[in-house]
Amino acid sequence: AQKVTQAQTEISVVEKEDVTLDCVYETRDTTYYLFWYKQPPSGELVFLIRRNSFDEQNEISGRYSWNFQKSTSSFNFTITASQVVDSAVYFCALSEGDTDKLIFGTGTRLQVFP
Amino acid sequence: DAGVTQSPTHLIKTRGQQVTLRCSPKSGHDTVSWYQQALGQGPQFIFQYYEEEERQRGNFPDRFSGHQFPNYSSELNVNALLLGDSALYLCASSPGTGGYTFGSGTRLTVV
Numbered sequence A: 001a002q003k004v005t006q007a008q009t010e011i012s013v014v015e016k017e018d019v020t021l022d023c024v025y026e027t028r029d030t031t032y033y034l035f036w037y038k039q040p041p042s043g044e045l046v047f048l049i050r051r052n053s054f055d056e057q058n059e060i061s062g063r064y065s066w067n068f069q070k071s072t073s074s075f076n077f078t079i080t081a082s083q084v085v086d087s088a089v090y091f092c093a094l095s096e097g098d099t100d101k102l103i104f105g106t107g108t109r110l111q112v113f114p
Numbered sequence B: 001d002a003g004v005t006q007s008p009t010h011l012i013k014t015r016g017q018q019v020t021l022r023c024s025p026k027s028g029h030d031t032v033s034w035y036q037q038a039l040g041q042g043p044q045f046i047f048q049y050y051e052e053e054e055r056q057r058g059n060f061p062d063r064f065s066g067h068q069f070p071n072y073s074s075e076l077n078v079n080a081l082l083l084g085d086s087a088l089y090l091c092a093s094s095p096g097t098g099g100y101t102f103g104s105g106t107r108l109t110v111v
Helices: none
Strands: A003-005 A010-014 A019-021 A024-026 A030-038 A046-052 A059-061 A064-069 A074-079 A088-096 A108-112 B005-007 B010-013 B019-024 B031-037 B044-050 B053-057 B064-068 B074-078 B087-094 B106-110
Touching: A003 A088, A010 A019, A019 A108, A019 B031, A024 A074, A030 A074, A046 A064, A046 A074, A074 A088, B005 B010, B005 B087, B005 B106, B019 B087, B019 B106, B031 B074, B074 B087
Parallel strands: A010 A108, B010 B106
Antiparallel strands: A003 A024, A019 A074, A030 A046, A030 A088, A059 A064, A064 A074, A088 A108, B005 B019, B019 B074, B031 B044, B031 B087, B044 B053, B064 B074, B087 B106
16 A cells, blocks of 8 residues: 655754654655655645655755665655755655656654744 | 636635636646645645546545546536535646646635
């Protein structure tokens, strides 16, 4: 069965701290995609990254970085030097190779205080 | 370039009524998916439309139905509304190769 677990319900940090959001997934497929989305109070889901199951290279984009480890079925997201504008709910999601359906975790609410 | 547009933004309905939500996909996108997001939860997949046909469906009852028009826009219909249908309904469009773009959603409240 497909499942995405985000064990951290809420994280609070002070601006400029680094923060890591955890994501653990379950799938029986060998071909799948992993995503991270940001949901600000406006409600729109903002796409951050898509990674396929055959590409375990870590990725860095500005202050954002992602650590994909198939051995532990994890796809963690780190924000370096957090800013108040990073405050939002962050969702990890999974889609299997033969479907476009996204399976979302329950989200992690990040609050960054000045 | 407009992204995904959903209307209305907010809606209040009475239990037992019917509701129609609308979605205009991003330019160049031909696939539309609908998600239901209850308060404090992650979005749940309802169904996906491509070439005016329902291509995939999640675990939602038949009270939830949809339609896609030739211009790729889509509607989500929910009949016999229940209190539990209160949620944010999100529309996502894609060009068929992943890369979903989400709208801001319609907040439905059933009273």
